[in-house]
Amino acid sequence: MRTSPALPSPTTTLSRKRHAPTLLVIAHGSRDPRHAATVQALVRRAGALRPGARVETAFLDFNLPSVAGVLDRLAAEGVRDVVALPLLLTRAFHAKADIPAVLRQAPASLRIRQAEVLGPSPLLLATVERRLYEAGLTPADKSTTGVVLASAGSTDPEAIAAIAETARELRRTGWCSVRPAFASASLPRTGEAVRALRGARGVRRVAVAPYVIAPGRLPDRIAAGAAEADVLADVLGPSPELAALLVERHQEALRAPERLAVAAG
Numbered sequence: 353m354r355t356s357p358a359l360p361s362p363t364t365t366l367s368r369k370r371h372a373p374t375l376l377v378i379a380h381g382s383r384d385p386r387h388a389a390t391v392q393a394l395v396r397r398a399g400a401l402r403p404g405a406r407v408e409t410a411f412l413d414f415n416l417p418s419v420a421g422v423l424d425r426l427a428a429e430g431v432r433d434v435v436a437l438p439l440l441l442t443r444a445f446h447a448k449a450d451i452p453a454v455l456r457q458a459p460a461s462l463r464i465r466q467a468e469v470l471g472p473s474p475l476l477l478a479t480v481e482r483r484l485y486e487a488g489l490t491p492a493d494k495s496t497t498g499v500v501l502a503s504a505g506s507t508d509p510e511a512i513a514a515i516a517e518t519a520r521e522l523r524r525t526g527w528c529s530v531r532p533a534f535a536s537a538s539l540p541r542t543g544e545a546v547r548a549l550r551g552a553r554g555v556r557r558v559a560v561a562p563y564v565i566a567p568g569r570l571p572d573r574i575a576a577g578a579a580e581a582d583v584l585a586d587v588l589g590p591s592p593e594l595a596a597l598l599v600e601r602h603q604e605a606l607r608a609p610e611r612l613a614v615a616a617g
Contacts, residue, residue: 372405372406372433373433373434373435373465373606374406374407374408374426374431374433374434374435375398375399375402375405375406375407375408375434375435375437375598375602376408376409376410376419376422376423376426376434376435376436376437377391377395377398377407377408377409377410377437377439377598378410378411378412378419378436378437378438378439378451379391379409379410379411379412379415379439379565379566380411380412380413380439380440380446381411381412381413381414381415382414382415382566382568382569383414383568383569384567384568384569384572386566386567386568387414387415387566387567387568388411388415388566390565390566390567390587390589390590391409391411391439391565391566392409393589393590394439394565394566394589394590394594394595394598395407395409395598396590397590397592397595398595398596398598398599400595401595401596401599402599402602406431408422408426409422410422410423412446412450412451412454419451419454419455420454420457420458423455423458423459423462423464424458424459426462427458427459427461427462431462432461432462432463433462433463433464433465434458434462434463434464434465435464435465435466435467435602435605435606436451436455436464436465436466436467437466437467437598437601437602437605438451438466438467438469438470439470439565439598440469440470441469441470441471441476441503441514441563441564441565442469442471442503442506442508442510442511442514442515443469443508443510443511443514444506444508444510444511445506445507445508447469448508451466452466465605465606466605467601467602467604467605468601468604468605469601470594470597470598470601471514471518472514472517472518472521473597473600475593475594475596475597475600476518476563476588476593476594476597477518477521477522477525478593479588479591479593479594480501480522480561480563480585480588481522481525482591482593483561483562483585483586483587483588483589483591484499484559484561484583484585486585486586487559487583487584487585487586488583489559489583491526493557494525494526494527494528495526495527495528495554496528496554496555496556496557497527497528497555497556497557497558497559497583498527498528498529498530498531498549498552498555498557498558498559499522499527499529499530499531499549499558499559499560499561500530500531500532500533500542500545500546500549500558500559500560500561500578500581501515501518501519501522501530501531501532501533501561501563502532502533502534502535502542502545502560502561502562502563502564502574502577502578503515503532503533503534503535503562503563503564504534504535504536504564504570504571505534505535505536505537505538505570506534506537506538507537507538512538515532515534515563516532518532518563519531519532522561528552528554528555528556529549529552529554529555531545531548531549532545533545533546533560533574533577535570535571535573535574535577536570536573541577542560542573542574542576542577542578543577543578543579543580546558546560546577546578546580546581547580550580557582557583558580558581558582558583559581559582559583559584559585560574560575560577560578560581560583560584560585561585562574562575562584562585562586562587562588563588564587564588565587565588565589565594566587566588566589567587571587
């Protein structure tokens with residue numbers, strides 16, 4: 353007589369969830385409600401790629417739940433291991449200072465590893481191109497289109513250098529010309545970069561590609577600066593490539609616990 357395999361008890365399933373590393377995605381936050389909605393949509397899409405894994409979202413400012421609040425709740429529920437993933441494109445002040453500071457205040461029972469920021473990655477370039485094509489361009493337009501890669505901006509030299517390198521990598525995929533621009537803190541502004549591309553050799557049209565994850569005040573400033581462009585793409589948002597990148601950074605952190613360990617307590 354064939355017997356059915358024993359199913360795990362609810363207690364066993366709960367124990368596994370408690371002890372499996374939880375992915376905590378940490379976003380900056382914004383007063384603009386579109387920001388949190390976009391972040392939540394992205395995290396849901398990433399979570400769908402990891403069935404059974406626990407994925408949480410927290411915000412540094414403006415939105416709830418806060419990072420400290422989520423960490424306290426996880427500890428109270430018996431969670432032991434957390435991978436904290438900054439929802440940031442570059443290693444600027446938030447990744448270097450703000451997030452480590454709040455993680456160091458977490459309950460001592462938590463073992464926390466901070467994952468790397470999202471950029472650089474070919475998956476980000478793929479998301480930028482996806483948004484440009486959704487805005488009406490085609491691969492056939494690449495050789496005659498100049499692109500303004502417009503980011504939020506930073507005073508951190510490492511972050512500025514990373515944006516410049518991303519623009520160069522995007523140019524290597526076949527676009528006629530790619531120039532970085534910034535909504536704040538750095539120059540040039542989006543409108544200046546659009547006008548500069550108008551005079552570039554071989555450029556027949558100019559497209560602005562916001563290199564930001566979610567809508568908000570600075571992305572709106574990018575859109576305003578794109579008034580003289582021919583094409584304005586959408587923010588990166590909950591694209592399949594970006595969701596896959598979240599999972600990739602999570603897995604990398606799990607494979608390198610020593611390098612990414614964050615002391616709690």
